Amino acid sequence: MAFDLGVLRKLDEYLFEIPASYNAGMRVPARIYADREILEMAARDRSLEQLANVAWLPGIVGFALALPDIHEGYGFPIGGVAATDMKQGVISPGGVGYDINCGVRLLATNIDAAQARPFLQALVDAAADAIPAGVGRGGDVRLRRERLDDALEGGAEWAVQAGFGRREDTEHCEENGRMPWARAGAVSSRAKERGGDQLGTLGAGNHFIEIDEVLEIYDEEAANAYGLRKGQLVAQIHSGSRGLGHQVCTDYVQRFQSVVKREGYRLPDRELVCAPLASQEGQDYLAAMSAAANFAWANRQVMTEFMRRGFEKVGAARGLRIELFVVYDVAHNVAKVERHTVNGRSLELCVHRKGATRAFPPGHSAIPAAYRAVGQPVLVPGDMGTGSYVLRATEKAMREAFGSCCHGAGRALSRAGARREMTAEEVRATLAEQGIAVRAGSAKGLVEEAPGAYKDIHHVVEVVHGAGIATKVAYLRPLGVVKG
């Protein structure tokens, strides 16, 4: 099953291309930001074959793209970008994924990590107690149906209006935490039933809350703009649209099966099912996916406020005023309508990012005013042992990568493989050795997401930094983790 790396053309030190001649169905070439080691890792499974498959999508523009955190997904690889023409192209639920707007939010505090050391466990417990975690677990925010529809169309803005947080929180979100194309009516009542009570809940799997210390600053100018400084205590929330988003994807993958037949599309994998953006089905999915994305933004906003209240209490008991500010919030799984210049032509495109982050350059109007001079923050969480990076996006990402960058380390081991290689006790011991406080909902989940199950985050970031599609701003070291 290994992919023959001989077919790749080297375009640049960190950029490789699978030519469109690789197989008969490819409409455009496929590109990957990588180095030799990452290519060899990707060649071992179906990642690169899947990347080539993405280039079959009707109306795909330029090239299918993968980032160095690429790993095998279902249909689409994870760590990939596909831009399709709004007029002639398709939209594909598989290019977004089941966890619509799975994303990460970085929160800064006003205190130092050194100050927080003595009550770190109290902070971890406060986060764990405030935010329900685990599979299918409902939360305390139960919404009547019409309120849920408001959340689906209003996103993080709705959450703030409902009393969860401050207005400035949403200013530091991609899309201000609200996709304008959302239509609650495009979301099935089953999706609403499945996820309606999960607002303000973390979920399981790779979702986590992490408390970190800013260990290194590489770029003072950008760090200043983002409100980050060395030694600062910060936190991250990694979660998505929960059961609601999963059901939206399931519903439309099912509905699009007959659309593919009707349109006569030839696709190498059924998970690539898609519908013309100009069709009723395509428009309905765009509206439903956007609504699910809004639900995820509302979810992270509600969790932010729960955490804020929890941290305030922990501080108050110690005569400290602990505040939380939103640095930024990015989506990892989403499709967006954006304008890009391709071969000298300005086109309106549907940019699918599956396990990829939007990365808009300095000066772009979609970036919050406070960050516009330095470019959009790109948040790249690693696994729970190794830490995370904050990057800044560049003009090159806009020019060459549809304004996109990597989203994380990317898995190296399967979940089953991770369970064979280590036990929960070993993982706990390793984390304890590094002084990382942990609260985990299930031992199985802890092992599956253990350090060692993922690629080396430093390596992934060196590739995007070297390629120049984003540059390093700060490195965060984990101090405490809450897992579902």
Next chain:
Amino acid sequence: MRGYEELQHTADVALRVWGRTLPELFVAAAEGMFALMGAPERLDSERELELEAEDLEALLVDWLNELIYLRDRYQELYSSFDVQVWPSWRLHGVARGGKAKPQGALIKAATYHGLTIGRLEEGEGFVAEIVFDT
């Protein structure tokens, strides 16, 4: 003669399932999927399903996704199943289970990715491979 085993897949969870008949195959797939999530303490709930799909693959995916929907909707896990399948393509199913908190990987959906349904090489029966999104 039905069963299941977990396969290697980097991002996700994958199962190979088999059964002497198509209904057995569908039961084995449901049993294998719920075995990844834990078991209910009591079987005090019974859910009935009627499904129609474009083809056999779609029927299998829909069956599993319907059970995942019921899991989240009612916060239940299921461990006992009855299935009837009719060609072109309809299913009647019953899932028995009860309230339980799922353990381990969050299975979000059964996918079409790498989905195969075939005949067993020796003797009679069917085998399928299914990748789940987690």
